Amino acid sequence: MPDLVVAHTRLFLLEQLRVPVGLLASALFPAVSMVAFVVPFAGDIPKAATMATGSMMIFGAMAGSLINLSITVAQDRELPWNPYLRTLPAGPLPRFAGRILAMLAGTLVSVVPVLLVAAFLTAATITPVGLLLGLGVLVAGVVPFMLMGLFIGSVLSAKAAIAASQVVFFPMAIVGGLLLPPAMLPGFVQAVSPYVPTRGVAELLWAVTAGTTPDVVALVSLAAWTVVAAIAAAWAYRRDEGRRFS
Template sequence: MSLLLTHARYQFLETVRVPIAVIGNGFFPAASMLFFVVPFAGDHPVGATMATASMMIFAVMSSGLFTHGLGVAEDRAQPWDPYTRTLPAGPWPRLGGRILNAVAMTLIGVVPVLLVSALLTEATVTPVRLLLGLGALLVASVPFQLLGLFIGYALPSKAAIAVVQLTLFPMAVGGGLLTNPVDAPAFIDAVAPFLPSRGAVELVWAAIGHGTPGTLPLVMFGVWTAAAGALAAWAYRRDEGNRFR
């Protein structure tokens, strides 16, 4: 546990020493709130509350994919990374530290979204529901963190940034995060249940007291999580075998 916390602290300090990395983590979800939610659903309590949850999932996706996808790929190119992987502690303190760092970045990333929602919309939620929503948000982050780890260990940094972008925005749009949560287009309704972003946002909607998660979105959320976990483990073993055999 002490090694895990040491790795988490080191990686967190390494991240916050580049302020744009922290600012960018919350900028796009907060900007989406300003451009998509405030003008169109800001005066509708239910719509604004559900849209805030959608933007929080967007922040979770951005944090998981960018923190791991780019962070791991860039670390692999540095001489320090192969050295730490030869130490006898094993992979779990380093991987656990990465996950804790991503969780911290996730919580930082949702703060601007909550501030925009509280100050500029009619969204409303009780303190208990807010805590439940934050707990659901951490559960919802799992497949995106695993996808980020897969991308980071499978690809070099120049390719990783393109793949992260090509993964983040289609999943956000296809999952209905950037459309009206009460009245989404028919195409989005047809595609969304098969994407992890939809199952993730429905978990948070349910936690804050708006609806019940659908069976298909939850099943597909589990399928994506299992597949992403298997891919992340495969990419890690492949990278280790290629570099240390």
């Protein structure tokens, strides 16, 4: 089984390298946003620049995990090769684990441009331990968005998954305080912000990188979202399997 997981991981990594559009979008858009908005307005304020860097890291990682995963899962379901693989004795686990590992590797690569912009163009500061903790929080924080992507990809066609994932992605990014600091959001948005999962991940990342005190409501909400997303993803996968293999 481990050999199969490694083989599938290598396959998906090669696919990302051959068609790197999704990876480039996840990496370049947050970096460009950093240059356009963070550097001129908060680049010389260490704490603000550090928090903005964390927000842009989450933005890129979330795009890769939610949008890309939902589309690739939906596309896999439409390929004749995928049903055949799911009937083999090894089952779907090696392929799915390989895709998740490849996506996590892509997530770590996508934050490099953001970190370079922060290092050379802003006053953001962080210790090596804080950076490692931040990357750990980022990897753990994309889990609920991967589960959402799995749910969307398991219930919708590839074309519908593209639209649905973006409809889910952008409002959560905005309301969660990734594009603007929570204090700058309108009052009614500030009231809703702690209840979206993006805010919970951001609170954790800001805590380990900038030393802020995380919002307890946002953390509890993140945990609830993760549980609900896991249940929904499992239901959607079993529903799809029952429809096509029973």
